[in-house]
Amino acid sequence: MIWPAFKLSLLVVSLATLLIGVVGTACGFVLAKRQFRAKELCDALLTLPMVLPPTVTGYYLILLLGRRGLLGRYLYSLTGWTLAFTWEGAVVAASVMALPIMVKSARAALESVDARYEMVSFSLGKGELETFFRVNLPLAFRGIMAGIVLSFARALGEFGATLMLAGNIPGKTQTMPLAIFEAFIAGEDRQARALALILTFTSIVTIYITNVLTRPPKSA
Amino acid sequence: MLNAKIKKEFRTNGRVTFALDASFVVRQGITVLFGPSGSGKTSILRSIAGIVAPDEGRIELGERVYFDSQTGTNVPIQRRRIGFVFQDYLLFPHLTAVQNVAYAIGSATPKGRRDRAIELLDLLGIAYASDRRPHQLSGGEQQRVALARALGSDPAILLLDEPLSALDAVTRLRLLGETVDLQRKSRIPFLYVTHSPADAVRLGDFALILNAGRIVQEGKPAEVFNAPRDSAVSRAVGSENILAGRVQDHNEREGISVINLGGCQLVIPCIALPKAAPVTIGIRSEDIIVSRERIGQTSARNLLQGTIKQVVQDGQEVDLLTACGVDLKVRVTTQALHALDLRPGVKVYLLIKASSCHLLP
Amino acid sequence: MDTVLKSLSRMYRQLCRAALLVALLLVWILPPSASGQNRPIVVGAAISLKEAFSELGDVYERRTGTKVTFTFGASGELERQIEAGAPVDVFASAAEKEMDELQTKNLIDRTTRADFARSSLVLVVPRDSELQVQSFSDLAKPSVRKIAIGNPKTVPAGQYAEQLLRNTQIWPKIDSRLILAENVRQVLDYVARGEVDAGIVYATDVQVAQGKLSVAARAADGDYGPILYPLAVIQDSASANAAKGFVDLVLSPEGIQILKKHGFQPAK
Secondary structure (H helix, E strand, O other): OOHHHHHHHHHHHHHHHHHHHHHHHHHHHHHOOOOOOHHHHHHEEEEEEEOOOOOHHHHHHHHHHHOOOOOOHHHHHHHHHOOOOOOOHEEEHHHHHHHHHHHHHHHHHOOOHHHHHHHHHHHOOOHHHHHHHHHHHHOOOOHHHHHHHHHHHHOOOOOOOHHHHHHHOOOOOOOOOHHHHHHHOOHHHHHHHHHHHHHHHHHHHHHHHHHHHHOOOOOO | OOEEEEEEEEEEEOOOEEEEEEEEEOOOEEEEEEEOOOOOHHHHHHHOOOOOOEEEEEEOOOOOOEOOOOOOOOOOHOOOOOOOOOOOOOOOOOOHHHHOOOOOOOOOHHHHHHHHHHHHHHOOOOOHHHHOOOOOOOOOHHHHHHHHHHOOOOOEEEEOOOOOOOOOOHHHHHHHHHHHHHHHOOOOOOOEEEHHHHHHHHHHHHEEEEEEEEEEEEEOHHHHHHHOOOHHHHHHHOOEEEEEEEEEEEEOOOOOOEOOOOOEEEEEEEEOOOOOOOOEEEEEEHHOOOOOOOOOOOOOEEEEEEEEEEEEOOOOEEEEEOOOOEEEEEEEEEEHHOOOOOOOEEEEEEOHHHOOOOOOO | OOOHHHHHHHHHHHHHEEEHHHHHHHHHHOOOOOOOOOOEEEEEEEEEHHHHHHHHHHHHHHHHOOEEEEEEEEEHHHHHHHHOOOOOOOEEOOOHHHHHHHHHHEEEEEEEEEEEEEEOOOEEEEOOOOOOOOOHHHHHOOOOOOOOOOOOOHHHHHHHHHHHHHHOOOOHHHHHOOOOOOOOHHHHHHHHHHOOOOEEHHHHHHHHHHHOOEEEEOOOHOOOOEEEEEEEOOOOOOOHHHHHHHHHHHHHHHHHHHHHHHOOOOOO
């Protein structure tokens, strides 16, 4: 029970973190450096999964992506496949729940980069994309990395929305938090303890890495 | 050659607080854009660069039209071939000097970019600092990297926004000379913004005087500063005469040096520069004494003879624009003007104490 | 700007006053404890008993004035909660296993233990299913891709389902397609929402999801079970008398009638 849950958690959380890293940074950039009318509304919507109870978010995910969901039904009629009860669904649930953290971290990191460097880059003939990758991203790197690590931790501990969208199927969608819950209910104390220890250790390492990354550099 | 007509209104809380309306041409050489703080110099540069768009007008460089309010043309910053040196340099802190310059260069291979970057750094005399980060460079070194980087993008014109204002006097002086050399070597026009009259006179082949959003006078720097057309210009450029010349001779026993200004000579307190060294002398217009008669025995070391070309009224005082080998503006009261019957065409003698002549940094 | 700020702070003060009033009102309105003489009792029951027991609880309240609070869930989950010290007075399970485990640990008053109902398993499919599932063996068809049962580890309905499927030799053919639910009502929900192609639930659960699913087959009695529901009073319950009273009601002819109404067969 422990080993499959561990492997599954690793797979789901790695993919989720990758997805969040890209999408979250992109959203953070647009919110930090561009002006448009619905900006704060977008920020609020992106923050929502962090504020809503996880089961509410899970409920909305099913409404949207379940076999008969608003979007899920098209996916099902086109491919005969649905996100519910699959590890891909677990990735989606973890991503949605951890995305707000990434967006907030990325936005703060990019906002702290002097806006004039972008202007300098443009004046040297560089386009927006190149400027993002060669100027904004390197200068915001520490904050963004910290965001990725925090998202990783959040995705690792994701329970409620995952249970609702992906279910609790050992070997297929039973990530470590779900495995702990089942072990507890089934009276398997030793398993529960082992899993809890693994997750605790991972969390401590995560905090440590975050602190190291966000420490200001030593040079003047 | 840059041809610019820029009109823009700046608003705070809906009310217009500043209106820019400038038409000018930038030709080969160094054109100085001079004006007091808030006169609109930086706004003009930013309009040319494409950072802001004027409300109305037209900006064209050579045959390329960068902005035209009538046709709705507004070429984005990236596609204008304009180099910009910012007041605080804005070197990328995460890149070394050579990487900063290489960033600007568009050639294909990384090696090609690095080689050309080192070439430019060498041109500015700081190739030795290639692999240092900006925070490891002195102000003067950073300025030179900024120049190299702006040139790296192969611009058709270079805009400089008070690039020397943060430097100490010695470095500034040296960099002024180097900037002139750089322009000659690069052969693109420089538009140089400054609020220092001395810099303007030392650098500029041509000067545009900006005041309250308008170009109030243009011409050769020495002319504009020492012969302001009206009181508005006069107030913009300040009361100091700025004269460029070379050290001719020293006389330690008497504690003086002689400066050759081209059209005449000036005796100033002794300075520690070698013969033939270039110098800039400032004489405040209030420090010059006017006489209708030649006076023999005075304590003033300088007696210059000249003719009044123009009389410019400025409230209770008057500026006499005189030609005495060089252009000098002399400030007198209106009473003096009438008492001595000072009019254009009248011959006058100017008395200037050696101590009134300041060596400008 | 200033006028906006001023009116905001006024609104804020008014809001605080209103909130305080509401809080006071709630404290006054909500009864501090039972309206009757006795302390309320807490009944932990398998979720398949939800409708039947809610009705029994109403009857008991009206008759004795003692309030009955229910906590419904999978029997395994309830068992663990009781072991962890949850303040439950009566436990009603959907299988003997959980009750046996509590009895071994001396957590129930074994003199009060009794079987009170019997149920059976059915196979249900979504109402609009086009997969032509008409028997349990049809589950082996390749077109049936997702089958929901309760988690055998913790849900009695899942234990019975596994028993049934193994006894009929269907289990090895379909075990890779199983979706495990946390309780039997979740199985019902999955089928009703069309998230799965078929599910195994109690016959008594079907009427809860009226209209959204149809019964494809009933399990033959010999292949599993029997499904017997035991209940008992928890040892050292603070309201032992009231708890015993509730148990008596469930076992009485009246209780049997109510259970029958909800589809449960008598235990004997």
